[in-house]
Amino acid sequence: MDIELRGITKRFGPVTANEDVNLSIRSGEVLGLLGENGAGKSTLMNVLCGLYSPTDGEILIDGVPATFDGPGDAIRAGIGMVHQHFMLVPVFTVTENVVLGVERTGRFDHLDLATARAQVHAINDQYGLHVDPDALVENLPVGVQQRVEIIKVLFRSADVLILDEPTAVLTPQEVDDFFQIIKALRDAGKALVFITHKLNEILEIADRISVIRNGRIVGEGLPKDLTRPQLAEMMVGRPVSFDVVKKPFAPGGTLLETRDLTVLRDTDEIAIDHLNLTVRSGEIVGIAGVQGNGQSALIEVLTGLRRATEGQVMFDGQDITRTSVRERHRLGIAHIPEDRQTVGLIKNFTVAENMVLDTYYDARFSRGPRVDWAQVNKVSAGFVRDFDIRTPSVFQAAGHLSGGNQQKLVVARELSRETKLLIAGQPTRGLDVGSIEYIHKRLIAARDEGDGVLIVSSELDEIMALSDRILVMFKGRIVAEYDANAGPVDKSAIGLAMAGAAA
Ligand SMILES: Nc1ncnc2c1ncn2[C@@H]1O[C@H](COP(=O)(O)OP(=O)(O)OP(=O)(O)O)[C@@H](O)[C@H]1O
Ligand SMILES: [Mg+2]
The missing domain is CATH 3.40.50.300 (P-loop containing nucleotide triphosphate hydrolases)
Incomplete structure (x- = not known):
């Protein structure tokens, strides 16, 4: 036919x-x-x-x-x-x-x-x-x-x-x-x-x-x-660079630390098994792994969406194991969720409303008890321009944007506020090569300015291009660690660790 x-x-x-x-x-x-x-x-x-x-x-x-x-x-x-x-x-x-x-x-x-x-x-x-x-x-x-x-x-x-x-x-x-x-x-x-x-x-x-x-x-x-x-x-319509340029590695103190962290899935199986990891400021830590080895649960427990059954999460010297999502957010943790449509945005809200979904109560956007919509719209228009979000206006419903532009909207919101730690799950899923180039630049800029960045991605190339340190997760544990600043990392070694060879 x-x-x-x-x-x-x-x-x-x-x-x-x-x-x-x-x-x-x-x-x-x-x-x-x-x-x-x-x-x-x-x-x-x-x-x-x-x-x-x-x-x-x-x-x-x-x-x-x-x-x-x-x-x-x-x-x-x-x-x-x-x-x-x-x-x-x-x-x-x-x-x-x-x-x-x-x-x-x-x-x-x-x-x-x-x-x-x-x-x-x-x-x-x-x-x-x-x-x-x-x-x-x-x-x-x-x-x-x-x-x-x-x-x-x-x-x-x-x-x-x-x-x-x-x-x-x-x-x-x-x-x-x-x-x-x-x-x-x-x-x-x-x-x-x-x-x-x-x-x-x-x-x-x-x-x-x-x-x-x-x-x-x-x-x-x-x-x-x-x-x-x-x-x-x-x-x-222009050449795209596939190379990533980073400043020399100059990490600060430990920002995020998990101590013997154990987390269960909804089915009560163990998702994360006594996991210890750290992220320093000025450092990008990439988590590689085959999907289903606890990466999603890790993001959820770090951002407050899932409860830890054992162990602790420390952030900036403070125990946040039982801290609410909103409080973690206020402390300076940004979150790019893996699934933009269920956690990332509200489809029948406008672009501008989605842009301030987790910040509308900030001093920036409120006048007394009210939201200052003129300000919200102005700031949102700036994000739309910076991140090249294709939309006729900030009043368009987010659900009418193309898939990749919905993703850019979520990333723009999370990267455009004062943060100390960025937790990103599949940050460039569904993005075109030009947008990936831009988002990678922004993630690196966050690191160069002293943020800690934790990236979970099923794209091994993305993990290898961005990370200062690569951790491989297998069956809820970190089974291998590679220092990308010490010399080239062997991709096939990571692949073997992902398949459980090092466990
Ligand atoms: N139902 C709709 N109402 C209004 N505008 C729409 C609607 N559906 C799509 N658009 C607009 O049409 C244009 C093309 O969108 P489309 O979803 O076809 O892009 P795409 O090439 O599939 O992008 P992506 O790679 O991000 O999925 C976009 O500007 C989008 O905002
Ligand atoms: Mg599409």
Whole structure:
């Protein structure tokens, strides 16, 4: 099945998200779609999957014009999308999630879960997905939830699969498995659109590449003819530096210290096991590890979102083990959460409101008992400019920003106040190369000005580029430590430690 987008334009009020886009998508091929945050990738694909109707232009399926009144029409035409932010129901099983919505389209007279379950098994086998049809979605790691989304689309007999930043939430190992699945789908004759910000991924898996900037297609080519720097420049319109420049290492005293810290998961299993670590001022400590080894619990316990069962957290000479989130915040701890949508921001609040979510009560933003909105708006406009957040104004609802611009909003808020310690979980998840370059500069500037910085990231390259000290976490413990200022650190050694070799 071949799809042709012709002259697609999509406007939201004054915002033009797509302008006169022409694109072809062919069966048996992976089309890589690249573009900076807010370029219009998700919008264009939402038009293709019937979620938005285009302001102008048309979609041809095997040469015949199609009009979609909703995603139901698109899926009946064979086009399905896995969205940037998942749309699963956590308390349902895999099979229940898969049939959700289908039971009403007429293909099933009644909800026949047994048949559906068998079909999930068949899809599993055909494409090597390995998902338990009876598992509750909330108990599945994100990598597996993603495969549930793929099964959902395949269950609806899609021939065209649109995957919007599927690898942003995956670990490197999961990405390898995921690419096997993509290849199996392509070899089975499916047409795939793959959106990512990771240039090496697109060079590895795409058959063709299209680059979109400010809503327009600005370049097209084959992976064999393109390099990372070329793609980066096509995306952002200027050369991007992949190097990180830091001042010489001059750490101060210990800012953060955990002493025999033990933390349980919700299920009462041990997430963190008698963990000892320190972060000094003027130092970036990076935590490397395969997701699920206690990193999320560590961030939660340090920021006050989860209780320690044993041990202590010391900050700036003070025991903060039982201190509230707000008090830790007041003491100078900033937090960039791993999941921007549940912890980071409130989607139906405006950009300006989100900018002061945890500071509106500061003297800066209040006049007596009232919030000084004129001041809030002015300061927010400054953040929007500094961090290059693409939004028509500070009055836009945060949920209407593109995924990467939502992330920039959270990072801007946390980096723009007086802090002593910054705790960052996946700080550049979903950001384009230009934005990553900028956020890295800001994290280093915080360190150079004497802040302590603790970064948890599943991007080993990011950890290696930024950290003064690298700690490897495995099964709730620190199993290896590397001093990056003492000489080059061996990436494969870290990889082995991450897999538990040093434990
Ligand atoms: N529902 C909406 N209402 C108003 N504006 C919107 C809406 N959806 C998207 N936009 C705007 O359209 C533009 C393109 O956004 P889109 O989400 O398509 O970007 P993207 O390329 O997917 O970016 P990212 O890499 O950050 O996910 C942005 O300026 C965004 O703010
Ligand atoms: Mg997007």
